[in-house]
Amino acid sequence: MEFFAHWDQAVFYSINHLQNPFLDALSLWVVETRQLTWLVLMILFTFLSKRKDRWRIAIVGILLLVSVDFLTHLFLKPFFHRLRPCHVLQNVILRVxxxxxxxxxxxxVFDIFTLAVFFGFYYPKWIGTLSLVTILVSLSRIYIGVHYPLDVLGSAALGTLAAFLGRMIEKKLKRKQS
Structure with a gap:
């Protein structure tokens, strides 16, 4: 356990202590446009798609996002109650x-992985772009000083799991309509 705590802090500091005006601007943009980014992604996928089932996919995606946010803030954060690095570590460069x-x-991270993996099932040609967005969002959370790397990795795993669950739900809805 001590190994993971040491690794978590070492990787946190190596990312958090990077100094770059472009990364500052990019990370702040990610923070400020969180919900807007996800909404724009869903709208783009829905309207650019030629799939007949695009509306069902979009609705399941929106419900999935709302469910993930609800689960995160009302249950998971209070349950785990892990203190942020900016509350417990010294020399954190806090950008927000x-x-x-x-x-x-x-x-x-939970949100973006949920949506990226979920929409990646239906729009595989966008997986590269979706992967880039997930990486940028994930690294930005560490860079701005509010999350440890293991928070990000665990949230990515939860988001991926939620996306698979969303895919199962969408498939059941599809079968019921057939």
């Missing part, structure tokens, strides 16, 4: 105010 909520899971 330190949130009062718990560190795990990261809502941003």
């Amino acid at each position: 105010p330190c949130p009062a909520s718990a560190s795990f899971p990261s809502g941003h």
Whole structure:
């Protein structure tokens, strides 16, 4: 366990202590446009798609996102109550105010992995772009000083699991319509 705690802090500091004006701007943009980014992604996939089932996919995606946010903030964060690095570590470069909520899971990372993996099932040609967005969002959470790397990795795993669950739900809905 001590190995993981040491690794978590070492990787956190190596990412958090990077100094780059472009990364500053990009990370702040990710923070400020969180819900807008997800909404734009869903709208793009829905309207650019020629799939006949695109509306069902979009509705399941929206419901999945709302469910993940609800689960994160009302249950998982209070249950795990992991303190954020900006609350417990010294020499954190904090690029935004330190949130009062718990560190795990990261809502941003949970959301983006849920949507990226879910939409990746239906729009495989977008997997490269979706992967880039998930990486940028994930690294930004560490870079701005509000999440540990293990928070990000765990949230990515939860988001991936939620996407698979969403896929199962969408398939059941599809079968009922057939």
